[in-house]
Amino acid sequence: MNQQFNLTQVALELAQSTLHEHSFDQLLATVERVIPSDASALLVVQGEQLKPLAIKGLMPDSLGRRFKIAEHPRLKAICSASHALQFAHDCSLPDPYDGLLLAKTGDIPVHACLGLPLYDKNALLGVLTFDSLNANAFSSISMDTLSTLQTLCSAHFKTALELAHYKHHAQHSSALVQELMRDALTRDGGEIIGQSPVIQTLKNEIKLVAASNFSVLVLGETGVGKELVARNIHLNSARKDQPLIHLNCASLPENLAESEFFGHAKGAFTGAQNARQGKFQLADGGTLFLDEIGELPLAMQSKLLRVLQSGEIQTVGEDTPKYVDVRVVAATNRDLKHEVAQGRFRADLYHRLSVYPITVPPLNKREHDITLLAGYFIEQTARKLGIKQLKLSTEAQALLNQYSWPGNVRELEHVISRSALKAKQSQWQNPIVTITSEHCDLTPQLSNTVQVNTQNTIHTAWNQPLKQAVESLQFTVITEQLKQHNYNWAATARVLELDRANLVRLAKRLGIEVKKTI
Incomplete structure (x- = not known):
């Protein structure tokens, strides 16, 4: 009756300790209530060896040992058994814990030894071992009790191993994602290059608004670097260790826009074979950058407004709303005030997005920054093309500074890339490749096309x-x-x-x- 009571307690305690941080120690301590011993251990199978996960009554260094199953007859016998295995007190097989018991130094004298293999179906997961200096310590425990205990412990051990596995991979993945994200945000374009007064003002504005949680509307012509501004706002904010998710509103098919924003459940519509998180769920805790917000269909504008007002999103195909904590940074090259006047953009959404508007100046307004940016792109291009030293001639610098740059910073980057390629081709034998004014083609080109009248x-x-x-x-x-x-x-x-x-x-x-x- 006492054993039955203990087993009930064991089942309850194991169920309650499944999510415990030290679930392996909890498992061993719980089983000890039914099988008291001088030394016990929980070991997991790792290939051809057993690795201790929790110990009691053994020397601390036991946790660092790895027991090769083939070299320890008693452990081998337990691993080969299908049920609990008790060794005779006078068994001649060597004990793997000789000299490791805290209660005894040297060889273990005549003692009781019990092993409990833990299975998931036919796969051996690990073993529980119990040693007692009392030769008859385990004699009174029935096989039914041991069998029930084996079943309970096997199920708990399987769950504990899976949770430990998922937790390890989740922590690893989270750390890896953060590292990759930080690297992606700061590599090749993380810094705003420039010393002109308008750029200094822009940098100050970024630092000011980044410290807040306000929605930001980044305005500017095509190619001025609006995405770079959004990245810097995120990197200077308290959310910098959380995701920065990018969504181009101009590339959204209208019938799939809601799913892209808020995700969908499995079977929500034709083709939705699996559930999928939307950009708001992915950006939860971080920042969502909505590029080309002026292209967003009117139907989606009202749904976006609701999220900005309440933080509530509705996954397509689900009835229960979810709440997210997302900072929105939007960008556009359109005049949204004019779009509002024309009825193509909601006035209430415009005001929600433009809590703090930032205008990125065009390149032709950034005095002396063209040379600095050219140097930055030259260094990048030299690495990509495998050029040891790439430089810009004085005449080429003057030519770049005189150009109006309708395509802004993006056009400058492309001009440097094309010019470097031409310079490399004409000076392939030179250790230092120089971009001259002849290499600078300042007419915007479509790739794979020619200018056609x-x-x-x-x-x-x-x-x-x-x-x-x-x-x-x-x-x-x-x-x-x-x-x-x-x-x-x-x-x-x-x-x-x-x-x-x-x-x-x-x-x-x-x-x-x-x-x-x-």
Whole structure:
């Protein structure tokens, strides 16, 4: 009756200690109530050896030992058994704990020894061992009690091992993600390069607003570095160790926008074969950067407003709302006040996003920064192209400083890349490669295309088969519109009255590609 009571207590205590930080020690201490001993140990199977996870009554260094199963006959016998195994008090097999008992130095005299193999189905997970200097210590414990105890301990041990495994990998993954995220945020573009007065003002504004939890609206022309500003706001905030998640609103298909923002449950719609977290869930505790916010469909604007007001999100396909703690930094090259006046952007959302607006100055307003930025991009490009030393001639510097830079910092980066490649080709034998003004092509180009005169193309089309003539005209119209809209696909699609995704596919078929480099 006492054993039955003890087993009930064991079951309750094991159930309560499943999530305990020291669950292995708890397991051993709980079992000791049923099987009192002078020394006990819980060991896990690791290949061909047993590793102690918890001990009682053994020398502290026992935890550092690894017992090769083949070299310890008693442990080998326990591992080969299907049920509890008790050794005769006068068993001649050597004991693996000889000299390790705290209660006794030297060889263990005649004593009782009991082993309990722990299984998950037919797979051996580990063993429990018990030693007592009392030769008859375990004689009164029935096999039924040992069998029940084995079942309880096996189930608990399996759960404890799995939780320890998941916890280890979760901690490792979390540390790894933080390290990779920090590295990604600071490598190749983490710093805002420049010493001009407008950039100094921008840096001061970033530090000021980063310390708060306000929503920030980053304004500026295409290519000025709005994403870089968002990264610096995050890196200077209290959320810097949490995720910074990026979402380009211009690339969102309208029918999937809600899922991208808030996630979806399995089976929420056709094709939703698995549950998926949205960007708000991924950014919980951190920052969500919404690029090209001016392209967000009106239907999504109202749902975004609700999140900004209450922190409440509704996963597609689920009834229960969730709450997230996310700081939103949005960016746009549009005049949102004008968009509001035209009814294309919600006024209430605009005011929610622009609690603290920051305007990033265009490159032609950043006096003396062009040379600094050129030096930064030259160093990056030299590494990418394997050039030991790459420099910019005085004439090239003057040419870069005189240019108006309609494509801003992004255009400067691309010009340096193209110029370096040309300079390397013409000076491949030189230890120092110099970019000269001849290498600097300051006309924006679409990759894989050439500048085409529209009228010439139309005249040429008359002498082509219809299919080629149509493709030539499509090629010219798309490339011209892309150039006029700073290579922005969404803006070009609106002008051409096409779906953005369809436009990109058509352009790809025609050999048109806009390359963006980060």
